[in-house]
Amino acid sequence: MTGRMPSVDPARVHALVVGIEAYEAGDAWRLPGPARDAVRFWRLLRDAGVPETQLRLHLSALPSYDPEVPYEDADQATLRRVLVRELSPVQGDMLWVWWGGHGVLDRAGRLRLFCADASVTDKLGIDLDSALARFAGDAVPGLREQMWIVDACETFEEDLSFQEALPPDTLPVGRPNHVHRQTVLRAAGRGRAAVNDPARATGLFSDLLLGLLADRSVALPGPPDPEELFPAVRAGIAALRKAGRTLQHPEIRLQGPDRAEILPPAAPPAVPRPLSAVQRAVAALLAYPLMADPAERQTVVDALNPQVTAVLRRHSKARTDVVNILDGLARRHPESLWDLYEAVVSVDDDPELKVELAAALGELVTTSAGPRRQK
Secondary structure (H helix, E strand, C coil): CCCCCCCCCHHHEEEEEEEECCCCCCHHHCCCCHHHHHHHHHHHHHHCCCCHHHEEEEEECCCCCCCCCCCECCCHHHHHHHHHHHHCCCCCCEEEEEEECCEEECCCCCEEEECCCCCCCCCCEEEHHHHHHHCCECCCCCCCEEEEEEECCCCEHHHCCCCCCCCCCCCCCCCECCCCEEEEEECCCCCCCCEEECCCCEEHHHHHHHHHHHHCHHHCCCCCCHHHHHHHHHHHHHHHHHCCCCCCCCEEEEEECCEEEEECCCCCCCCCCCCCHHHHHHHHHHCCHHHHCHHHHHHHHHCCCHHHHCCCCCCCCHHHHHHHHHHHHHHHCCCHHHHHHHHHHHHCCCHHHHHHHHHHHHHHHHHHCCCCCEC
16 A cells, blocks of 8 residues: 555445534534535545546534525435445445544544434444445445545544433444455544544644645545655644644554554553543542541532532442442533532632542543534
8 A cells, every 4th residue: 555556436435424513412513614615625536537426425504604506405314325225236346435523432432423413312424444344345236445534533532521322323333344445534533533623623643634635635635655644644733632632643544455554553552541630520529538428428418519419429438429429410510510529618628639539520520511623
């Protein structure tokens, strides 16, 4: 997969282009940018000669943006139908998949890409790993050259304190036949957020990559050489990290009959993950000796509003009980976290402990509203 890539007949190219800015989950999930980025990519392939009938554009745009091009819905049922029933049997040579929107790494380490009809209580989406497995097997007889580009967060599910578990959403997978070649470019990197620029209404990664692809438009709609493109992507994101605009580390995976690896092959040394806001608050509370005693913990809880504490799940073990208390307050009544602070320091006014507790609870209050500039 090095050197000059083979030319591709535009008439033999198909694409699924997805950009989701608005979700049924509501305003907290608004994400200005993915629909605009998807339309930019759609135009790159159209201008490279791919017939519009073979460019499946699926958007959920915010009201402030009019795509001015024809598109279809981006709900789970529609996108699943396209992947399983429409794209799988086509006899083309090349498949492009572009996806921009919210995502999360589930507890099994699989990347879930949320669809437009994802709600707070029913987070509908597409399991990227199962989609890749389907398109690498005999369920897809054609489309042997594939380029998948995903601009979505890979934040860990357990760090987001979801009230409802993610539903199963895998696609049916056939038998591997080792004839497909997949290049998968993911924006964030394991455990990291893919940052969005709401002022410019674009993803940092998407904007960078679209510029690089535009510079290489003479080679489109064929696949770019990944080992020529990816260093430019890495350099661009590294510059954004240095400027303090993101912490993401893009990843590219190559999978084919003669190759299976992640570039770059030498991963940086593992570093400890920083504490999430919930983990930091748990540690700050458990630093108080009183929180180890069930009776003293109950004294603290009794000082809170009974209407708030009535719905808290409780546990006999100190750590589990503290996690439940913090999670319940942060999810339903974030402002009550400051009542919790007052209740704790009224019993133990240790100056060092209360400084850290205030900082930890302040971070938890901030994150409980949900990030709006990340995916």
